[in-house]
Amino acid sequence: MSDATCGVAHGDAAEPVTDRVLVAVFASPVAAALLRLGVECGFTAVLVEPGDREVDGLPPGTTRLGAVPAEPHADVVVCDHHRPELGEVLRDALATDTRWIGLMGNPRHEGPHVAALAALGVPPEEVARVHRPIGLDIGSRAPVEIAISTLAGLLADRNGRSGGFLHG
Template sequence: MTDPNCGVAHGAPAPEVSGRVLVAVFASPVAEVLLRWAPELGFRTVLLDPDPARGADATGFGGLDLADADVVVTDHHRPELGEVLRDALARQARWVGVMGNPRHEGPHVAALAALGVPPEEVARVHRPIGLDVGSRTPAEIALSTLAGLLADRNGCSGGFAHRPR
């Protein structure tokens, strides 16, 4: 039997992928790359930014069904961080993550606690996100994030743990 992935690599039609939604929260250079590349991986994309001056959907999550959505917060310094995360958690988003340095506690923890979000809900927020590839640029961060979401969608751990050293 032939490996279907090998066939795709050689030009066979790719199988249908899930209709998962990637919600990039806050207009940023990383969000720009996420929104450009995610459709190639089968994600429908939405940019959400509470600041209407940034040219994004300022209405919040509105009628968006988050049950099959990956919510990626691309700026952990914004004052709306807690409210956006609280709303995503309350709407039962499938996956919620905040970009940031893993060496420091994320500001989302205090922001959500101040809003009365229970600790078990705060624990649903992934941080850091993406695969550890030493990302430094917006494109590298977006690539790492999308690779992590793709691994999650495909039920894989991501990384190279499967390779012998």
Template sequence: MSDAGCGVAHGHTAEGPAADRVLVAVFASPVAAALLRLGVECGFAPVLVDPAGREVGGLPEGTATLAAVPADPHADVVVCDHRRDELGAVLRDALATGTRWVGLMGNPRHEGPHVAALAALGVPPEEVARVHRPIGLDIGSRTPAEIAVSTLAGLLADRNGRSGGQLAR
């Protein structure tokens, strides 16, 4: 079959997602819960990092620290709250892990609070620029599940070297 996507839709076996994909959600929240649950369906190993040790329902119990995140190009870190006092420290630590991708949820119409928070911690501007914001595809997301779908679609497009734009007609 020449179109792998078409073959999968008709029940043919497709090459599965990479076994070494890791999706790290920082800060327990309804969005983090949806992101990690749906991430499993997309072939990601879910990791929750919450400095306060909070957990989210529907996932194995326990949270990790950013120090436990694999320091390799297979992990993607999504910071799920931009209003936390520890935002700068969390992003600084995420950038230091050597993960493939670091992103922060937030409204793209305003400068992200991470810029000032990271600068105050002495993080160089080229490292601050590695933080993706906004993240995900612009699909008009409103609910935690919709935000998670948008975020995962953006991550998958980025991993696959695609723009994430509209499908060709």
């Protein structure tokens, strides 16, 4: 096919992007869907689950770690903003050379990460590096929809796109 985009739609896959790492923090239904879809989109999948909690249903090839890796090609998505370890995990992630950190949550309320990080002495300019809300505004109502929204935003960024439809 002469049109590369049309060829992809018909199964002629583009060269895979192999340097990006998708890090889902805290096991949850959203994290499971995000990692499963991320693998299909060419990301290396990592689940960060502190402690020794049992985790089921990880996609094949997913690596489980206890802390966010110091990985410059990583997109870190915190999938639960109610966990007591939230502040420590984010503080440690901010201390790495990770390229992007995002936290799910309602944009109409200040995220609990702000107070948690302030209590740990993290300066406001570092707290501001945590993106919230994340993903495209598609009206997500289920864990897989949240994962799709989040992954769509990360794919747009990875591919140098804005993530919105072109109007005209």
